[in-house]
Amino acid sequence: MKRYHPVLVTLHWLLAALVLGGLVMGGQVLAKTPNTDPAKLFSLKMHMSIGIVILVLMLLRLVIRFATQKPPHADIGNDLLNKGGVGAHYMLYAMVIAMGASGLAIANIAGLPAIVFFGSGEALPADFNDIAPRAAHGILALVLKLVIAAHVLAALYHQYVRKDSLFSRMWYGER
Ligand code: HEM
Ligand code: HEM
Numbered sequence: 001m002k003r004y005h006p007v008l009v010t011l012h013w014l015l016a017a018l019v020l021g022g023l024v025m026g027g028q029v030l031a032k033t034p035n036t037d038p039a040k041l042f043s044l045k046m047h048m049s050i051g052i053v054i055l056v057l058m059l060l061r062l063v064i065r066f067a068t069q070k071p072p073h074a075d076i077g078n079d080l081l082n083k084g085g086v087g088a089h090y091m092l093y094a095m096v097i098a099m100g101a102s103g104l105a106i107a108n109i110a111g112l113p114a115i116v117f118f119g120s121g122e123a124l125p126a127d128f129n130d131i132a133p134r135a136a137h138g139i140l141a142l143v144l145k146l147v148i149a150a151h152v153l154a155a156l157y158h159q160y161v162r163k164d165s166l167f168s169r170m171w172y173g174e175r
Helices: 006-030 039-067 079-109 112-117 132-162
Strands: none
Touching: 006 039, 006 079, 006 132, 039 079, 039 112, 079 112, 079 132
C-alpha cells in the first residue's frame, strides 16, 4: 500500500484550502469587523457556512480513514519522532473538529442561526466576548495554526531532506 485512498487525498487538499481560508478570513476579516458594521452579517454567513462544511467533511474524512487501507506510518528513524508524527495527525483531526464545535457553540449561545441564516432581523450582540466558547475558539485557532505549521515543515522535511517522496502518498496514483 503506497498511497492514501483517492477520496482521502481529495478531502485532504480540499480541507487544507478551506481550513487555511477559514483561519485567515476568521482572524483577519471576521474578528476585525465590529458587530455594528452592516458587512458583519455577510462575513458571519460565509464563515459559519464554510465552518460547518469543514466540520462535516473532517468527520467524513475520519470515518473514511478508518474504513480504508492506508500506507504504513512514515518512518523518520527515531521512535519518539515517529510517535509524534502519529500524534500530530490525530491532533489535526481533534483541533479542526474542536474549532467547528466551539464555533457552533458560539453561534448557538448568541442566537446566530436565526439572525444570520433566517433573517430574524434581531440585532447582533455588541460583541461575542462574554461567550466562553468564543475564547476557546480563538485559542484553538492559534494552536491549530502552530500544529499546521509543524505539519507543513514536517512534510517538507520528509520530501526534501529525507527524500522519501511523502507527498506522493497524499496524491493520486496506483495504490
Ligand atoms: C491546513 C490544514 C491541514 C490539515 C487539517 C491536514 C491534515 C492532515 C492529516 C490528518 C494527515 C494524516 C493523514 C490522515 O490521517 O488522514 C495529513 C497528511 C499529510 N499532509 Fe496534511 N493537513 C493540512 C495541510 C497540509 C499542507 C498545507 C501540506 C503540504 C504542504 C500537507 C501535507 C501532507 C502530507 C504530505 C501528508 C501525508 C503524510 C503521510 O503520508 O503520512 N498537509 N494531513
Ligand atoms: C472549523 C473551522 C473553523 C475555523 C478554522 C474558524 C476560524 C476562526 C477564527 C480564526 C476566528 C477569529 C479568532 C480570533 O481572532 O480570536 C473565528 C471567529 C469566529 N468563528 Fe470560526 N472557525 C471555524 C468554524 C466556525 C463555525 C462552524 C462557526 C459557527 C457556526 C464559527 C463562528 C465564529 C464566530 C461567531 C467567531 C467570532 C467572530 C467575532 O469575534 O466577531 N466558526 N473563527
